[in-house]
Amino acid sequence: MTDERELIEFVTSQRWFGSKTREVAHSQVVDRATLRQDDPRLELLLVEIRFDTGTHETYQLLADETLDALGDPRHVRELVHMIRSGAKMPGADGVVEFAPVSGFPGELREARPVGAEQSNTSIVFDEELILKVFRRLEAGINPELEVLRFLTEHGFANIAELYGWYTYAGRQMDATLGILQRFVAGGLDGWEHALATMSGDADGFIRSMRRLGEVTGTMHSTLGSDPNDPNFAPEETSGESLGLLTATVDEEIESVFLDLPDDVPELEPIRGRAEEVRERLRLLTNLGGTGRVIRCHGDFHLGQTLWGDGDWIVLDFEGEPARSLPERRRKRSPLRDVAGMLRSFAYVASAAPLQLAVEPPPGWESRVRDEFLAGYRATVEQSLVPSGAAMNKLLSVFELEKAVYELRYELNNRPDWVQIPVAGIVRLLEEEVPV
Amino acid sequence: MTEPSNWFERDPLWFKRAVFYEIHLRGFYDGNDDGSGDFRGLTDKLDYLQWLGVDCLWLLPPYPSPLRDGGYDISDFFSIHPDYGNVDDFKLFVDQAHQRGMRVISDLVMNHTSADHPWFQESRADPDGPYGDWYVWSDDDTRWDDARIIFLDTEPSNWTWDPVRLQYYWHRFFSHQPDLNYDNPEVQEQMLNVLRFWLDLGIDGFRLDAVPYLYERDGTNGENLPETHAFLKRLRAEVDARYTDRVLLAEANQWPADVVEYFGDGDECHMAFHFPVMPRLFMAVRREDALPMVEILESTPNIPENAQWGLFLRNHDELTLEMVTDDERDYMYEEYAKDPRMKLNLGIRRRLAPLLDNGRDEIQLMHAILFSLPGSPVLYYGDEIGMGDNIFLGDRDGVRTPMQWTGDRNGGFSRADFQQLYLPPLMDPVYGFQAVNVEAQLRQPNSILRWIHRLIALRKDHPVFGLGTYEALRPENPRIFAHVRTYEDDVVLCVHNLARSAQAVELDLSRWQGSVPEEMFGRTRFPAIGELPYLLTLAPRGFFWFQLRKDESE
Numbered sequence: 001m002t003d004e005r006e007l008i009e010f011v012t013s014q015r016w017f018g019s020k021t022r023e024v025a026h027s028q029v030v031d032r033a034t035l036r037q038d039d040p041r042l043e044l045l046l047v048e049i050r051f052d053t054g055t056h057e058t059y060q061l062l063a064d065e066t067l068d069a070l071g072d073p074r075h076v077r078e079l080v081h082m083i084r085s086g087a088k089m090p091g092a093d094g095v096v097e098f099a100p101v102s103g104f105p106g107e108l109r110e111a112r113p114v115g116a117e118q119s120n121t122s123i124v125f126d127e128e129l130i131l132k133v134f135r136r137l138e139a140g141i142n143p144e145l146e147v148l149r150f151l152t153e154h155g156f157a158n159i160a161e162l163y164g165w166y167t168y169a170g171r172q173m174d175a176t177l178g179i180l181q182r183f184v185a186g187g188l189d190g191w192e193h194a195l196a197t198m199s200g201d202a203d204g205f206i207r208s209m210r211r212l213g214e215v216t217g218t219m220h221s222t223l224g225s226d227p228n229d230p231n232f233a234p235e236e237t238s239g240e241s242l243g244l245l246t247a248t249v250d251e252e253i254e255s256v257f258l259d260l261p262d263d264v265p266e267l268e269p270i271r272g273r274a275e276e277v278r279e280r281l282r283l284l285t286n287l288g289g290t291g292r293v294i295r296c297h298g299d300f301h302l303g304q305t306l307w308g309d310g311d312w313i314v315l316d317f318e319g320e321p322a323r324s325l326p327e328r329r330r331k332r333s334p335l336r337d338v339a340g341m342l343r344s345f346a347y348v349a350s351a352a353p354l355q356l357a358v359e360p361p362p363g364w365e366s367r368v369r370d371e372f373l374a375g376y377r378a379t380v381e382q383s384l385v386p387s388g389a390a391m392n393k394l395l396s397v398f399e400l401e402k403a404v405y406e407l408r409y410e411l412n413n414r415p416d417w418v419q420i421p422v423a424g425i426v427r428l429l430e431e432e433v434p435v
Numbered sequence: 436m437t438e439p440s441n442w443f444e445r446d447p448l449w450f451k452r453a454v455f456y457e458i459h460l461r462g463f464y465d466g467n468d469d470g471s472g473d474f475r476g477l478t479d480k481l482d483y484l485q486w487l488g489v490d491c492l493w494l495l496p497p498y499p500s501p502l503r504d505g506g507y508d509i510s511d512f513f514s515i516h517p518d519y520g521n522v523d524d525f526k527l528f529v530d531q532a533h534q535r536g537m538r539v540i541s542d543l544v545m546n547h548t549s550a551d552h553p554w555f556q557e558s559r560a561d562p563d564g565p566y567g568d569w570y571v572w573s574d575d576d577t578r579w580d581d582a583r584i585i586f587l588d589t590e591p592s593n594w595t596w597d598p599v600r601l602q603y604y605w606h607r608f609f610s611h612q613p614d615l616n617y618d619n620p621e622v623q624e625q626m627l628n629v630l631r632f633w634l635d636l637g638i639d640g641f642r643l644d645a646v647p648y649l650y651e652r653d654g655t656n657g658e659n660l661p662e663t664h665a666f667l668k669r670l671r672a673e674v675d676a677r678y679t680d681r682v683l684l685a686e687a688n689q690w691p692a693d694v695v696e697y698f699g700d701g702d703e704c705h706m707a708f709h710f711p712v713m714p715r716l717f718m719a720v721r722r723e724d725a726l727p728m729v730e731i732l733e734s735t736p737n738i739p740e741n742a743q744w745g746l747f748l749r750n751h752d753e754l755t756l757e758m759v760t761d762d763e764r765d766y767m768y769e770e771y772a773k774d775p776r777m778k779l780n781l782g783i784r785r786r787l788a789p790l791l792d793n794g795r796d797e798i799q800l801m802h803a804i805l806f807s808l809p810g811s812p813v814l815y816y817g818d819e820i821g822m823g824d825n826i827f828l829g830d831r832d833g834v835r836t837p838m839q840w841t842g843d844r845n846g847g848f849s850r851a852d853f854q855q856l857y858l859p860p861l862m863d864p865v866y867g868f869q870a871v872n873v874e875a876q877l878r879q880p881n882s883i884l885r886w887i888h889r890l891i892a893l894r895k896d897h898p899v900f901g902l903g904t905y906e907a908l909r910p911e912n913p914r915i916f917a918h919v920r921t922y923e924d925d926v927v928l929c930v931h932n933l934a935r936s937a938q939a940v941e942l943d944l945s946r947w948q949g950s951v952p953e954e955m956f957g958r959t960r961f962p963a964i965g966e967l968p969y970l971l972t973l974a975p976r977g978f979f980w981f982q983l984r985k986d987e988s989e
Contacts, residue, residue, distance in 0.1 A: 023924070025923060025924055050923075052923065052924035053896065053897055053898060053899065053922075053923070053924070053925045054897075054898035054899065054902060054922050054923045054925060055896070055898060058444070074936070107762055112620065138444070139442055139443050140439050140440065140442045140534070141439050169440070171445055171679075172444060173441065173443070173444040173445060174439035174440055174441050174442075175439075193843060215795040230527070230531075231534075238480070239840055239841050239843075239847050239874060240483060240484075240840060240841070240847075240873050240874045240877055241482065243480060243873065243874045243875075243877030243878050244483065244486050244877060246877060246878050247486070247877045247878070247885060247888070248486065250880055251885070251888075251889070254880070258957065258958060259958070271547050278880065282878070285878070300920070324536070325536075326442075326485065326534065326535045329534065330482070330485075330535075356858040
């Protein structure tokens with residue numbers, strides 16, 4: 001049943017397959033564990049996908065007679081049962097271990113998949129639990145598990161608590177396979193909330209942004225609060241850390257501009273302006289202090305937040321899916337998260353006319369930004385961020401980094417949206433450099 | 436699972452795709468303001484190394500030592516030199532490196548110890564005691580006189596008289612480094628214990644220093660003896676049985692035909708340095724002639740599938756000229772060591788940038804060739820920013836000066852007083868820390884550092900460089916060094932112009948007819964390969980790397 005061609009066809013046609021632009025040459029199952037022997041039989045497969053250049057990625061598949069067992073509610077319930085009981089299931093070259101945190105709701109009745117995910121597969125049970133199955137596996141601990149546990153242990157309330165997880169430890173690698181957490185029922189994600197209120201209670205939404213800023217500030221203060229945990233202890237930036245940041249962003253700019261396709265008219269406003277963008281980066285990175293670096297959210301935007309009962313919940317601590325695990329676990333300035341959210345405001349303001357044919361109210365974006373930043377400044381531990389103009393400059397650097405990242409993403413995935421990062425880059429070019 | 440036990444995907448051949456980075460710990464970064472680099476300092480700089488993209492850090496010996504030979508004179512194999520911190524600092528460093536996706540190997544000297552080592556002190560004091568037979572003692576200092584003297588400049592003989600034991604002891608290197616007696620099974624067992632100790636702490640392998648000289652036998656030159664190979668096989672079996680994904684890298688400064696013996700049948704060392712390539716690379720560039728390169732690669736025997744060459748331009752030692760002919764050596768001295776102070780033993784004690792007169796094109800060309808050859812490149816700290824040397828410092832200290840991080844005091848290496856520094860940083864107008872430092876080069880898009888970073892990233896995207904076959908093209912133009920590397924579906928054509936002038940070359944690429952060469956740095960597509968020879972023009976000291984793509988568009 002695990003014929004190589006079938007594997008390749010299945011994996012490469014999935015939404016969560018991250019390397020759609022690359023040529024797949026081979027595929028093989030590197031380990032398999034039987035999770036359930038009796039009918040319906042359930043197997044967990046680690047599948048290696050090899051590209052034509054000889055590099056590879058590893059994916060998690062759950063299989064019955066098909067390669068897509070997660071479509072069957074009986075199987076996903078079985079996974080949750082195994083987390084609850086702390087099962088250990090041997091594979092040929094390793095072991096799949098399930099671990100519960102504490103009690104969670106008993107009988108599971110309804111299971112429904114969550115649509116429209118980028119890199120994982122999630123299933124909601126009875127609107128109470130959500131199981132997130134990581135598809136692309138990397139050696140080490142997934143930051144989602146790591147950060148959720150830390151935040152839970154350190155009393156940060158605005159998250160969906162962790163109920164359990166499962167991992168693989170074996171010859172091939174040690175990796176996090178999935179997590180189980182509370183499902184926030186009735187929550188509206190920040191993106192939808194923004195769109196829904198754009199032509200209605202926009203003022204209410206704008207006011208709620210101050211709270212989101214406060215939650216973000218508190219989240220960062222919590223993430224930087226434990227000097228005794230080496231994985232989370234805040235660190236002073238080293239002499240060359242600003243140089244490292246500059247070099248990283250600069251190279252990203254160079255490489256994205258090198259790959260700009262000739263046939264996308266939306267790119268006209270920035271075409272041929274790579275040097276200008278890089279010059280702007282150099283201006284912005286002439287700043288004094290950079291604050292400290294901590295573990296961050298890593299991929300912070302409106303779509304990672306939930307609004308419900310008058311408060312915000314922060315979701316998804318995995319980091320940017322396209323980056324490697326060591327990269328996603330790096331300590332960085334918390335302003336990188338803040339910039340991610342600011343970019344998200346620009347996105348939703350541009351998306352409203354595209355998706356709903358609704359123009360945001362005048363000044364919407366700048367009011368949202370101001371509220372969010374005011375809430376953030378009031379709550380974040382001051383030693384984590386630089387002060388005054390340096391803070392604004394550093395924010396602009398991260399906004400630029402983010403816009404460039406978005407540009408590459410949209411070019412590969414949603415060409416219709418290219419104009420949004422293009423507008424962001426143009427705005428950063430035209431803005432005055434904070435002094 | 437709270438913490439994974441392993442931060443790497445299993446990959447027994449990782450070292451074949453890796454870029455290595457050699458670190459002089461004492462000179463890298465001072466984390467406690469005492470004027471000397473240490474593990475805490477090095478741990479602070481891991482973000483930089485992660486950015487640079489290197490896969491494996493190679494540390495010069497970090498063990499306790501009287502430092503009469505840069506730490507290669509070990510006085511305790513189970514500890515860390517107090518200048519560098521302690522074993523806990525070391526463990527934290529290894530763990531932090533692993534979390535950032537980098538592995539760590541350390542130098543290990545098995546051949547000898549420091550004369551200060553308690554084993555030697557016991558051995559000389561009590562010939563009948565437990566350590567009496569741990570070293571090589573003799574009443575006769577004429578024995579084994581076929582064995583050459585390696586440190587010609589300082590040592591008159593391989594034997595030195597010990598006034599305590601009233602016997603001569605054998606040493607292939609300095610007289611303060613007595614050779615261990617590998618005919619004694621206790622010595623063998625203890626050395627295995629040393630390996631286990633560090634492997635259990637999480638280290639990913641060793642660079643085995645001075646490995647050809649473990650045994651002595653009558654009527655031989657005492658190098659590459661069968662007994663030495665047998666012991667290395669035992670060591671490898673031990674590592675394979677108890678640990679995964681570790682590497683043994685042999686330092687055997689020998690001709691390739693002898694060095695391949697250190698791979699055994701894939702059951703001895705995983706890697707060995709290819710010493711003769713390096714002087715020939717310098718010769719090729721100076722003579723504008725590809726022949727020395729083509730020849731040395733042709734005369735390099737095949738190695739087992741699971742083995743790899745370590746390739747380098749420069750390291751912490753002198754640019755060694757032991758593995759060249761006398762004529763070639765004269766040529767190298769003539770061209771690269773005009774000042775006699777630059778010579779040391781049979782070699783030239785200079786860094787890469789000064790050897791190349793600080794020529795940017797030359798530095799790039801040499802790195803490009805290095806990275807294109809079959810093997811894993813080993814960079815030497817500081818060469819990525821084009822650091823210089825100080826030939827007025829003794830022995831090999833001239834190429835071991837502090838890493839230049841910033842333009843600030845002490846080059847950002849240490850906050851200690853200048854007088855406290857283990858060696859003065861370079862301060863001359865061309866190579867000094869004001870002109871050459873990491874911070875400034877990070878911010879300059881066209882710096883050598885940024886270029887090398889791109890080169891490393893490119894190599895890592897293409898396992899072909901580490902895993903692929905090598906095939907020399909022999910164009911008529913002798914100034915062009917061109918070859919093709921192939922791995923699975925990835926075909927890469929590397930063309931290097933060794934000349935100071937622009938060159939044209941016609942390459943026979945008929946086998947890849949229909950493929951489209953895509954230049955790998957800028958991803959520009961060149962005309963498709965047709966029936967006729969493929970014509971390329973190259974800038975002075977210029978090079979092209981192409982990925983030969985099967986053209987799908989037609």
